[in-house]
């Protein structure tokens with residue numbers, strides 16, 4: 034028996050990085066996947082987001098695993114984009130069982146040097162975007178009186194991080210939303226959890242390092258010093274935790290923020 038056989042997973046920011054690994058793992062465990070991504074850059078940040086070709090590549094991989102895939106282009110900050118994406122998913126895949134609010138962005142800098150545009154981009158995508166994702170998918174989960182809502186927070190949502198005040202604020206905010214929604218959605222048998230990765234090589238870290246003019250190994254190396262196990266966590270490690278939380282095996286796990294940090298959040 035596969036972990037999420039016959040389910041439909043809706044994943045934001047799924048065209049690359051952790052979202053891509055989750056989409057492939059969900060498909061490998063028997064789920065159809067709706068993959069939502071912006072496919073254009075976010076003003077105020079110094080690195081590029083995914084493009085249409087990357088989104089299509091993930092969908093192709095999902096189909097190669099024998100599952101259905103829907104590609105959805107939109108911005109998690111825009112309610113109309115999310116509403117359209119949810120409607121298209123319901124029309125193409127029939128339902129949504131699992132929602133993963135994964136789309137996220139960052140920059141690195143002292144809080145007092147950030148531009149307003151930078152602050153708004155990070156809070157807008159990571160926190161407001163997670164709320165918009167929840168807002169338009171929850172009514173469907175409630176109607177079916179079941180579901181899994183999973184927010185991708187961060188080790189930076191469990192502690193402070195130098196030069197990441199804006200990112201930490203967004204990721205702590207996501208955990209507050211997780212715990213509140215877990216209370217409100219329990220009567221409908223919907224679990225709500227956050228998963229908190231430590232530093233993992235992805236478009237986010239490589240893009241930020243390029244923008245800062247330093248090797249990505251230097252950037253993630255600083256954060257890796259916090260880990261008790263000094264090994265690079267892979268996107269697939271995060272995907273494994275997310276798929277388990279989405280599975281029936283985790284039906285009584287709700288309101289948690291699960292660190293996948295090799296001990297960095299102790």
Ligand SMILES: NC(=O)c1ccc[n+]([C@@H]2O[C@H](COP(=O)([O-])OP(=O)(O)OC[C@H]3O[C@@H](n4cnc5c(N)ncnc54)[C@H](O)[C@@H]3O)[C@@H](O)[C@H]2O)c1
Pocket residue numbers: 045046047048049050051052069070071072073075082083084107108109110135136137138158162185186187188189229230231232233234235236237238
């Ligand atoms: N990589 C890490 O080290 C790390 C650590 C902790 C938490 N996280 C979190 O994991 C999540 C995934 O990050 P990643 O490392 O895979 O980054 P990534 O940059 O590789 O992927 C993020 C994806 O989100 C998309 N996206 C960005 N803004 C969007 C928007 N407004 N609307 C829709 N899609 C948008 C991008 O195009 C991209 O495909 C994020 O929430 C991030 O904060 C990552």
